Amino acid sequence: MNILIIGPSWVGDMMMSHSLYQQLKKNYPNCQIDVMAPDWCRPLLSRMPEIRKAITMPLGHGAFELRKRYDLGKDLQNQYDMAIVLPNSLKSAFIPFFAKIPVRRGWKGEMRYGLLNDLRNNKNDYPMMVQRYVALAYEKGRIPNAEKIKIDYPYLSVEKQQVEQTLTQFEKQFAYAENRETIGFCPGAEFGPAKRWPHYHYAKLAQLLIERGYSITIFGSAKDNTVGEEIRTALSEEQQRYCINLAGQTNLNQAVDLISTCRAVVSNDSGLMHIAAALGKPLVALYGPTSPQYTPPLSEKVKIIRLIEGGLIKVRKGDAEQGYHQSLIDIQPETVLSELDKLLTE
Structure with a gap:
């Protein structure tokens, strides 16, 4: 067939x-x-x-x-x-x-x-x-109900040789960060700042992780490059060497290869969040007005943080400064770090 x-x-x-x-x-x-x-x-x-x-x-x-x-x-x-x-x-x-x-x-x-x-x-x-x-994989009359339908989690194949080739293409950036273990940040969102965890929270988390000996790699499209720079430049000059902004510098294949090498990932609700989940990366997923009940990251290695209840809230621009949604502002970097620690310990 x-x-x-x-x-x-x-x-x-x-x-x-x-x-x-x-x-x-x-x-x-x-x-x-x-x-x-x-x-x-x-x-x-x-x-x-x-x-x-x-x-x-x-x-x-x-x-x-x-x-x-x-x-x-x-x-x-x-x-x-x-x-x-x-x-x-x-x-x-x-x-x-x-x-x-x-x-x-x-x-x-x-x-x-x-x-x-x-x-x-x-x-x-x-x-x-x-x-x-x-x-939709089932014939009519044979469809399991929602409680019984089995979900095989998405996954992406990754070839070691291809990953090594991609790492070679970015070896100068990673060498400057002294080849530390990397935590990936995915701070972009398709529909703007209402779905984004604020850049200043990402910057504070980056500072805490760099102090622990990690480096940070920021992933996203070209339109996410600005928020990536806002995160990086909020760090001290010494810490900036350990924060690599690759938003807009990779194609999707390269992003998949590089995310596969991360120790863990912190992400807004975005396409890259679902990619990180499919790669089996320990993942802290940050939700505001979008709904983790409808489109959660599909992985056993996920901590979802959302401070509001209910389903999808349709907003294009948040209700707080710079267009952020208050529910995402209220998620503190220390909370995210705590959940990340649990994942890394597990």
């Missing part, structure tokens, strides 16, 4: 979708799985052994472009027995429909009757996103 997955557009969601691919291989042992996703997700897919091929989704997030979707679907005709559509949007269901894939499975979403012919409408019975993904 050949299965086409219309994958999610975000790194964190793509990581969680790996649990689906693992379950598909159990339910359909001889299946071949291809995933259509944006190019920035391809490095992750190449590290998931269950995936045969990653197919580029050339249309940007939010672009409708029906004619292009028709052409993409036409090119895929007669290649697949089943499609699983992970996004909830109407437009995401067009390509499998135009490809005339016999079984087109997904959640109800935006009025997709007809486009999907194996439509599931009980999404709210599965409170976690990863549960909703994995449920």
Whole structure:
């Protein structure tokens, strides 16, 4: 059986979708799985052994472009027995429909009757996103309920030789930090400061860790470089040598390789948080208005800190200075260090 997955557009969601691919291989042992996703997700897919091929989704997030979707679907005709559509949007269901894939499975979403012919409408019975993904691996009538559905945690393959090559590319930066054990910081967040632990708290934590003999490596995209510099420059001149800001300097493959070498990671709710979890790194995950009940990092080596209760709070800008959310401001560096110590001891 050949299965086409219309994958999610975000790194964190793509990581969680790996649990689906693992379950598909159990339910359909001889299946071949291809995933259509944006190019920035391809490095992750190449590290998931269950995936045969990653197919580029050339249309940007939010672009409708029906004619292009028709052409993409036409090119895929007669290649697949089943499609699983992970996004909830109407437009995401067009390509499998135009490809005339016999079984087109997904959640109800935006009025997709007809486009999907194996439509599931009980999404709210599965409170976690990863549960909703994995449920799509099952035939109707055979889907375990949320309490019984088994989740295989996402993981990423890492090759020693490739990691060594990546380390060589950044050897000058790490040599300046005297090759100390590294704690990774992931201070960025896709939707701005409301989801970020304040940079000054990261800086205080960095100071405490450097005093203990660690170095700090900051990961993120180019737009996270500024907050990385805010963390680094808040340190003393002597301590700055032990804080390496790589935000915007690595591609996703390099970031995965370098995170795999970290002793532990401290992160906001972000795509890199899910990558750190998939790499099995001891991880302190900091949540504010987003919900760890819906999209938690999937690992046994995680301490989640959230000081407010309830589900997702939809805010783009926080209620405090510099756009931070008060619930994240209230998480003190000493609290994070205490939870990190527990992980490292375990």
